[in-house]
Amino acid sequence: MTTMKAKVMNVVSAYKVLGDARVKKLEESEVVKVIKARKAMRPIADDFDAFLKDCQEKFKPENWDEVQDKVAQWQKEGENTTLTEAERVELNKAIIGYQQKVDGAVKDELARDVEISVEPLKEESATKMLVENGWELKKLDEIEVIL
Numbered sequence: 001m002t003t004m005k006a007k008v009m010n011v012v013s014a015y016k017v018l019g020d021a022r023v024k025k026l027e028e029s030e031v032v033k034v035i036k037a038r039k040a041m042r043p044i045a046d047d048f049d050a051f052l053k054d055c056q057e058k059f060k061p062e063n064w065d066e067v068q069d070k071v072a073q074w075q076k077e078g079e080n081t082t083l084t085e086a087e088r089v090e091l092n093k094a095i096i097g098y099q100q101k102v103d104g105a106v107k108d109e110l111a112r113d114v115e116i117s118v119e120p121l122k123e124e125s126a127t128k129m130l131v132e133n134g135w136e137l138k139k140l141d142e143i144e145v146i147l
Contacts, residue, residue, distance in 0.1 A: 003117040006145050008048055009110035013142045015045040021143075025132045030125045037118040037146045044114055051109055052102075059101040067094045118146050
């Protein structure tokens with residue numbers, strides 16, 4: 001078992017990738033390591049997801065439902081929308097402003113260091129996962145916390 005420091009963003013990414021990964025070609029002991037690693041990562045990933053949901057909820061502007069309705073109308077009508085140019089500009093401003101606030105709040109949380117204890121996978125397990133999942137080599141960067 002190895003205890004290491006990792007950024008929240010790396011743990012969340014690894015948790016998601018490992019959750020979607022096929023591991024049928026790995027030895028049973030390596031599959032157990034993946035499962036245990038996800039168990040160790042789960043509280044961090046769940047905590048981040050809850051934080052993100054709080055940010056998304058708290059930064060919604062007062063007229064958020066109206067904004068969402070107009071965005072849906074615009075998407076449905078496409079280029080021939082009945083929304084005025086001024087309405088479209090305001091919608092863009094509202095959505096961009098909202099996203100910037102959420103991104104700003106989340107940025108520090110994603111960069112925060114956490115400690116995690118996992119048992120590293122064997123080198124050949126990473127190769128097997130690459131092949132089995134059809135990943136590009138850079139995908140291993142997302143699961144580096146267990147390599």
